[in-house]
Amino acid sequence: MVEGVVGTGAGGEPGGVRGSGGLSKHTVASVELGRRMPDPTFAERSEAVLGNTGVLTRAAQHLARQPGLAAWFRRWAQLEGMAITLYTYECRLIPGLLQTEAYARTLFTNQLPPLSDEQIEAQWAARAERQRLLRERPNTAFAFVLEEHLFRRRTGGVEVTRELIDHVLEIAELRNVEIQIMPTARETHAGLDGPMQLLETPENKWFAYCEGQRGGLLISDPKEASVLQRRYARMLAQALTLEDSVSLLQRMRGEL
16 A cells, blocks of 8 residues: 555545445545544444454544544544654644643633633643653653744743743653754754654654644655655754753743
């Protein structure tokens, strides 16, 4: 099966050769590659082919019970939970794994269209659950390259920003976490095409994820993932060192 750059949003199902259970090869491939989330119909039809063990049905129910995660993000969240390496570059906002509750709630309450109280609580619960990965997976290597302006923007106000910087400095002390700041004044920058995430699975397979305004893109093609890996490696060299990044965060904290 050929893997490529795949969008995680739901789309129409093109025609194709249909196999057992009335599922096209394209549909099965889309689920396997993370193009689409398996719906109950997919699980039911697949069960008949695989001996009616109930495994797929239970798995599909688990996926549906992930409130607070956007549909396009759920496949990545699954991969994130088993990754042995996770690299993140962000230029829009502090990554979810590093956010404080106050910072996250600022984002949720200012989202458009507006969210209900129930949706806000669900989103924070999902984000807090994901953040446990940093401490509960000590053998996973986490690395972040963050733009300096993300802290200088003071999202949520001065107090929220102080707490955020304190939190990021605390996380930076973990042995399995590296945080580097990309200075605002930079003549060359390998990440100008936007944010990205890269992860390595226990089978040493690399995936990438890029997110925009209304959706995300899961990338499984090794060639495409390799391009982003090279860009991320260049950004590591362009960003401040670990020590200088901590010093800059401390100075910004003192300026507030």
